[in-house]
Amino acid sequence: xxxxxxxxxxxxxxxxxxxxxxxxxxxxxxxxxxxxxxxxxxxxxxxxxxxxxxxxxxxxxxxxxxxxxxxxxxxxxxxxxxxxxxxxxxxxxxxxxxxxxxxxxxxxxxxxxxxxxxxxxxxxxxxxxxxxxxxxxxxxxxxxxxxxxxxxxxxxxxxxxxxxxxxxxxxxxxxxxxxxxxxxxxxxxxxxxxxxxxxxxxxxxxxxxxxxxx
Amino acid sequence: xxxxxxxxxxxxxxxxxxxxxxxxxxxxxxxxxxxxxxxxxxxxxxxxxxxxxxxxxxxxxxxxxxxxxxxxxxxxxxxxxxxxxxxxxxxxxxxxxxxxxxxxxxxxxxxxxxxxxxxxxxxxxxxxxxxxxxxxxxxxxxxxxxxxxxxxxxxxxxxxxxxxxxxxxxxxxxxxxxxxxxxxxxxxxxxxxxxxxxxxxxxxxxxxxxxxxxxxxxxxxxxxxxxxxxxxxxxxxxxxxxxxxxxxxxxxxxxxxxxxxxxxxxxxxxxxxxxxxxxxxxxxxxxxxxxxxxxxxxxxxxxxxxxxxxxxxxxxxxxxxxxxxxxxxxxxxxxxxxxxxxxxxxxxxxxxxxxxxxxxxxxxxxxxxxxxxxxxxxxxxxxxxxxxxxxxxxxxxxxxxxxxxxxxxxxxxxxxxxxxxxxxxxxxxxxxxxxxxxxxxxxxxxxxxxxxxxxxxxxxxxxxxxxxxxxxxxxxxxxxxxxxxxxxxxxxxxxxxxxxxxxxxxxxxxxxxxxxxxxxxxxxxxxxxxxxxxxxxxxxxxxxxxxxxxxxxxxxxxxxxxxxxxxxxxxxxxxxxxxxxxxxxxxxxxxxxxxxxxxxxxxxxxx
Numbered sequence: 001x002x003x004x005x006x007x008x009x010x011x012x013x014x015x016x017x018x019x020x021x022x023x024x025x026x027x028x029x030x031x032x033x034x035x036x037x038x039x040x041x042x043x044x045x046x047x048x049x050x051x052x053x054x055x056x057x058x059x060x061x062x063x064x065x066x067x068x069x070x071x072x073x074x075x076x077x078x079x080x081x082x083x084x085x086x087x088x089x090x091x092x093x094x095x096x097x098x099x100x101x102x103x104x105x106x107x108x109x110x111x112x113x114x115x116x117x118x119x120x121x122x123x124x125x126x127x128x129x130x131x132x133x134x135x136x137x138x139x140x141x142x143x144x145x146x147x148x149x150x151x152x153x154x155x156x157x158x159x160x161x162x163x164x165x166x167x168x169x170x171x172x173x174x175x176x177x178x179x180x181x182x183x184x185x186x187x188x189x190x191x192x193x194x195x196x197x198x199x200x201x202x203x204x205x206x207x208x209x210x211x212x213x214x
Numbered sequence: 215x216x217x218x219x220x221x222x223x224x225x226x227x228x229x230x231x232x233x234x235x236x237x238x239x240x241x242x243x244x245x246x247x248x249x250x251x252x253x254x255x256x257x258x259x260x261x262x263x264x265x266x267x268x269x270x271x272x273x274x275x276x277x278x279x280x281x282x283x284x285x286x287x288x289x290x291x292x293x294x295x296x297x298x299x300x301x302x303x304x305x306x307x308x309x310x311x312x313x314x315x316x317x318x319x320x321x322x323x324x325x326x327x328x329x330x331x332x333x334x335x336x337x338x339x340x341x342x343x344x345x346x347x348x349x350x351x352x353x354x355x356x357x358x359x360x361x362x363x364x365x366x367x368x369x370x371x372x373x374x375x376x377x378x379x380x381x382x383x384x385x386x387x388x389x390x391x392x393x394x395x396x397x398x399x400x401x402x403x404x405x406x407x408x409x410x411x412x413x414x415x416x417x418x419x420x421x422x423x424x425x426x427x428x429x430x431x432x433x434x435x436x437x438x439x440x441x442x443x444x445x446x447x448x449x450x451x452x453x454x455x456x457x458x459x460x461x462x463x464x465x466x467x468x469x470x471x472x473x474x475x476x477x478x479x480x481x482x483x484x485x486x487x488x489x490x491x492x493x494x495x496x497x498x499x500x501x502x503x504x505x506x507x508x509x510x511x512x513x514x515x516x517x518x519x520x521x522x523x524x525x526x527x528x529x530x531x532x533x534x535x536x537x538x539x540x541x542x543x544x545x546x547x548x549x550x551x552x553x554x555x556x557x558x559x560x561x562x563x564x565x566x567x568x569x570x571x572x573x574x575x576x577x578x579x580x581x582x583x584x585x586x587x588x589x590x591x592x593x594x595x596x597x598x599x600x601x602x603x604x605x606x607x608x609x610x611x612x613x614x615x616x617x618x619x620x621x622x623x624x625x626x627x628x629x630x631x632x633x634x635x636x637x638x639x640x641x642x643x644x645x646x647x648x649x650x651x652x653x654x655x656x657x658x659x660x661x662x663x664x665x666x667x668x669x670x671x672x673x674x675x676x677x678x679x680x681x682x683x684x685x686x687x688x689x690x691x692x693x694x695x696x697x698x699x700x701x702x703x704x705x706x707x708x709x710x711x712x713x714x715x716x717x718x719x720x721x722x723x724x725x726x727x728x729x730x731x732x733x734x735x736x737x738x739x740x741x742x743x744x745x746x747x748x749x750x751x752x753x754x755x756x757x758x759x760x761x762x763x764x765x766x767x768x769x770x771x772x773x774x775x776x777x778x779x780x781x782x783x784x785x786x787x788x789x790x791x792x793x794x795x796x797x798x799x800x801x802x803x804x805x806x807x808x809x810x811x812x813x814x815x816x817x818x819x820x821x
Contacts (some may be wrong), residue, residue, distance in 0.1 A: 014609055016645060022614035023638065027623035027631075083612075084605075106605070107612035110619035 004121040006050035010034040011041050011067075012083070013056065021054065021113075028114050032120075038067055047075045050128045052101075052120035054113075057084040077127065081121035083108055137197050143185050150206075151178040155191060156198045157205040217347040222267040225425050229260035232436055248303035250436055251295045258291035260433050263425035270351040270421050273336040278354045283332035285422075288325045290427060293372055296399060299435065300657055304395060306379035306386075307446045314594070315375060318368035324655045334414050344419045345530040351356075351421045358415065362397045376400045389770065391438065398434030402427040458656045461486075462564070473500060476524065490568070490569055509535035509543060523552050523749040524560045526717075534571065570790050584787060585664060592714050593661055595721060603656065605685040608699040610649040617642050655682055658710055659717075665708045665791060668815050669815045671700040672705060672712070674740050679716045680739075691732050692724045697740040705748050705812040711788045712812075715796075718781040719752040726756025726806065747811045763798050 018034035035041040079101040102116040154164040165172045233256035241247035265285040330336035338356035377551035380396025406427035470487025512534035525532040531549040550565025624631040727735040738753040769784045789796040796810040
């Protein structure tokens, strides 16, 4: 089984615990960075990274919820695996509200931990990739001329070329040309792909007015 | 037989009888010198009567003169013993007067033997015979001795002495004694004196019959002595009554009394005392027999306590155990006092003992109940902590598991990575020890047992408790701020109970801050030396104290829905058993402050 790329952050106030978990995860070929204080962790962690966090719930300085808020504030959205001494219900609820992707009770078993870390890193990877794709789409959308954007909005609304030409007060040939440019610039093969890209970008469909000539 | 012989012989024998009786009485009570003096007076009156009879029967003037001369000897004895009797029996009369009378009478006695034929006549020249009680008796005729005035003066002084003594006794309130003894001495002395003058100066033709008057005095004195005997009998009755009442009271109070003669090493004990110690009514008891009944462990202590009292302590009070032959053990409380003689030597030991087995049982049951309650309260505290204790235990277990699994992983690799394994094993051992320590601490806290006393450091103790509640406090968002004084002297106490005390105070403080906003739940623990005590303070920023602070320490007082209300009451009990003090006060800004104070250990290695 291949190990997903990405950094595993460990945060526990107990240095012995950090040491033991670091050893275990390193032996499983993960890249691990251990911390015993929240502050240290917050200054090290970067927004662009593919990473996950293994966090002890009972930290004397901050609790999980507060840490999650601080991470969000810095634009860091990483999956968190909570470790808790005793899996009581209020604690679990708080952890999940804090954005937990997994919730393990101590003493944590290696198999469970590795599985959780792997899943978390895959999630992070996926988020990262999704993020990269969206960035590309935004860049592509920016290359469209205002007219091409208008045509795109009509296309994703499911209008025929003739109807678009009537709406925009131009010839059908012109619309065909604009439509080809849009497909090319947005790097999509089909109208269905274009619709999906527009949805991700949040491009709205135009209000449908009365077709001309009717 | 003539009347004169009969009457004078009867006077003499009556006086002698009294003399013998009182001599025997005096032999029994040699300290009562009045008895001896009365004996002397009576015997002297008998002798006096003999001399008078001799005078009356004298055939020649020489015989008469010799009899009159010897008459002065009983006279001297009578006067001197009367003075002594007044001083000793009536406890009255002026001492200088007594000595003057003694000197004058002695002078008269000397003159009687040295000058002339006797004190009254220089020379008896002839005898006259007169009729007395129907028969002839002899009277002396001769040259009077003016020195007889010395004798008369001593008698006059005796009268004055007796009057003065009688007045003193009268004023003291003992009027009957004043009248009977003092009055009779005065009356009969005066009449005797008058008769002597009348007879010897031949104003009347009458023989000397002074023994009548002296007999009067002796009878008065005998009456007085018999009153004393009656009084003694009355006192004996009162004493018996008093003893009865005391026995009744002692029986009701289950008190046994006893006394031990230290000189003769004899022991006496009341019936109830015998009952207490399982001796029969008639059984001979002695100190060794008593010691043999005591519990072997207490025997030496009892001996030492008694020895200390005898050596100068003067009194003692102790509690000890005794064992019946059938093995039953009873508790006895005993108090006593030592009686010393004039030279400060202990002569007698008196004491009372009572059975306090019931009280001791109640006491030990109370102690047991208190221990059980304290244990229950510890169990409750620990069960409240159980969640965080599980966390506390899971921490080292987690470290062990992760390390062991990391080692497994490293060894399974191809080629195996063995370099780090020995370090991992070291960490596993350390974590294992840590887990064992936690379990040990818990076990000792949950252990039930009696209070033990050791010298211990409060700083260490507080740190141990904080380690135990660490996870719980983190879970509740409580921050602990420690300010423990370095070089804190040790205190004497029971480790578990003091841990319980500290634990209760910390948990209470944490509870009181449950409603605080996160970040404002601070708990301050400080220790400091304060004169001869160690002062520990636990302060919180919680809801504070009720208006009546002392009610906190009452059993079953609680503000917590699930609380038993035993915590602070038990804390108070613990601190009292340690001769310490626990109190609470509101903090000026916010929350409550609990202080407890324990005396500094005073063992020689910790001055």
